[in-house]
Amino acid sequence: MQKSTTFLDTCLPKEFPSLLVHTSESEVFQGIISVFEIDYFVRVEVARTSHRKLKLFVDNQLRQVLEPFSSILDRLSETCESAYEYLLNLRLLISRATAVSSVNDTWRKLRGSDLYRRLFDELCQVGWDCVFSIGEDLNEITFELVDAKERKHFLRCVLTDDYPSQAPLCYIEAPISFSFPWLKGSQPENDNLANIYRQCLQFIHEQQELFDVMDDWDNNTWILEPMESLRKHLYRRIALDSRCSLWIEISPRCPRGIPNLRFLGPEKNTAILRTRLGENLEKWNSQFYPRQNFEKLMNITFPSKPKTKEEKENGQLECGICYSGWLSGIGAPDIPCEMESCGKYYHTMCLYEWLRSLPDAHQSFDVYFGECPYCMHPIRVRKPEM
Structure with a gap:
C-alpha cells in the first residue's frame, strides 16, 4: 500500500500536473488533461470493490472527440490495473482521436482551466494533509484545522462562479463571524485559499x-x-x-x-x-x-x-402536556408548577396552547393565567415569540 501511494505521489503530478486526487466512496481523479495544447476536463472514478471498475466523465467537447472510440474506452476500463495506467492510455487515445477529428478552435482552452490550475497551486500551498474534502465540481473545499488543544475545526469554502474576482463564502463553527480581506483577486499573493487558511488559524487561536x-x-x-x-x-x-x-x-x-x-x-x-x-x-x-x-x-x-x-x-425533565423532553426548535421544558407536591414541568409553547384552549383562562397583556393541568394550582405563561 505504501509503495502504491509513493508511486502515485511522484509519477502522477509529473504526468498530469492539473489533476486533483481525492477520495469519497470511491477514488477520484479530476481536472485538466492537455493534448496538443487543447484542454479537456476529465473525471475518473475508481470504485472501491474487489473488481476495480473505472468510470469516465468528460466535458462535451471531449465526448464528441471520443464518441467513435467508445468500445476502446470500455475495454480500457476493464483491463487497466490502475487509474494511472488508465489515464496514460486515455491521453494516448485522445491524441490519436484528435488527429482524425476536427476540433473547434474556440474550445482550445477550457474556460476554467487557468482557474483550475490556480486552485491546484493554492491547495498545494495549504498542504494536502489539511484538505478534508473537495466537492465533485471543485466548487466547495473543506479544510481541517487543529488548535493548540488538539481540537479539530473545519473551514468550508464555497467558491463563487466568478472566483477569484469574488471572495469565496467561508463558514466555520465559531461564536463570532470569521472575516478576511479580499481585493477582488487582484493580489494573488493575498487573495487565495492558502491565505484564508492562515487567517482562519489565527482566528481560531484568538478564540482559545x-x-x-x-x-x-x-x-x-x-x-x-x-x-x-x-x-x-x-x-x-x-x-x-x-x-x-x-x-x-x-x-x-x-x-x-x-x-x-x-x-x-x-x-x-x-x-x-x-x-x-x-x-x-x-x-x-x-x-x-x-x-x-x-x-x-x-x-x-x-x-x-x-x-x-x-x-x-x-x-x-418531561413536559406534563406533550410527555416529551427536549424538542427541536423549542428546547427542554422550562415552566414549572410552583406547587411543591406537584412540580410538573411544561414547554412554554405547550402550556401557552393549553391555557389558550381553556374557557376560564384569562389574559393580561401577553401573559396567560390559568391552572396547572395536574394539580389545579395557579400557573401562568408569557406568550412565546413566534
Missing part, C-alpha cells in the same frame, strides 16, 4: 480561551440545552437538580467573567439560589472557570451528565 470555558461546562456538567453543544453556541442550560436549572450566556470578549444568567425552576427553589449567589458574587475570581466560581460561591457541585440511558431517562 472561549473554547476552553465552553469545554469546561460541557465536560463537567449536564447540559440540557442545546442538545448538541456546537462551538457557535454561547449559551448553555445546565442541570442543577431534578427541579432547577441554570441558564447562562458567555461573553466572547470576556469568557471568564460573570455571564448573563437566570435560574429556572419553582420560585421557592430558585429564590434561595439567587440569594446565595448574590451574597457572594463580589468574590468572583476571573482566574477560574465560570463553573468553578459557581460551585464555590453557591456551595454546590453540578451533577454530571448521565452515563447510561436509564440514568438519563430518570433525570430528564
Whole structure:
C-alpha cells in the first residue's frame, strides 16, 4: 500500500500536473488533461470493490472527440490495473482521436482551466494533509484545522462562479463571524485559499480561551440545552437538580467573567439560589472557570451528565402536556408548577396552547393565567415569540 501511494505521489503530478486526487466512496481523479495544447476536463472514478471498475466523465467537447472510440474506452476500463495506467492510455487515445477529428478552435482552452490550475497551486500551498474534502465540481473545499488543544475545526469554502474576482463564502463553527480581506483577486499573493487558511488559524487561536470555558461546562456538567453543544453556541442550560436549572450566556470578549444568567425552576427553589449567589458574587475570581466560581460561591457541585440511558431517562425533565423532553426548535421544558407536591414541568409553547384552549383562562397583556393541568394550582405563561 505504501509503495502504491509513493508511486502515485511522484509519477502522477509529473504526468498530469492539473489533476486533483481525492477520495469519497470511491477514488477520484479530476481536472485538466492537455493534448496538443487543447484542454479537456476529465473525471475518473475508481470504485472501491474487489473488481476495480473505472468510470469516465468528460466535458462535451471531449465526448464528441471520443464518441467513435467508445468500445476502446470500455475495454480500457476493464483491463487497466490502475487509474494511472488508465489515464496514460486515455491521453494516448485522445491524441490519436484528435488527429482524425476536427476540433473547434474556440474550445482550445477550457474556460476554467487557468482557474483550475490556480486552485491546484493554492491547495498545494495549504498542504494536502489539511484538505478534508473537495466537492465533485471543485466548487466547495473543506479544510481541517487543529488548535493548540488538539481540537479539530473545519473551514468550508464555497467558491463563487466568478472566483477569484469574488471572495469565496467561508463558514466555520465559531461564536463570532470569521472575516478576511479580499481585493477582488487582484493580489494573488493575498487573495487565495492558502491565505484564508492562515487567517482562519489565527482566528481560531484568538478564540482559545472561549473554547476552553465552553469545554469546561460541557465536560463537567449536564447540559440540557442545546442538545448538541456546537462551538457557535454561547449559551448553555445546565442541570442543577431534578427541579432547577441554570441558564447562562458567555461573553466572547470576556469568557471568564460573570455571564448573563437566570435560574429556572419553582420560585421557592430558585429564590434561595439567587440569594446565595448574590451574597457572594463580589468574590468572583476571573482566574477560574465560570463553573468553578459557581460551585464555590453557591456551595454546590453540578451533577454530571448521565452515563447510561436509564440514568438519563430518570433525570430528564418531561413536559406534563406533550410527555416529551427536549424538542427541536423549542428546547427542554422550562415552566414549572410552583406547587411543591406537584412540580410538573411544561414547554412554554405547550402550556401557552393549553391555557389558550381553556374557557376560564384569562389574559393580561401577553401573559396567560390559568391552572396547572395536574394539580389545579395557579400557573401562568408569557406568550412565546413566534
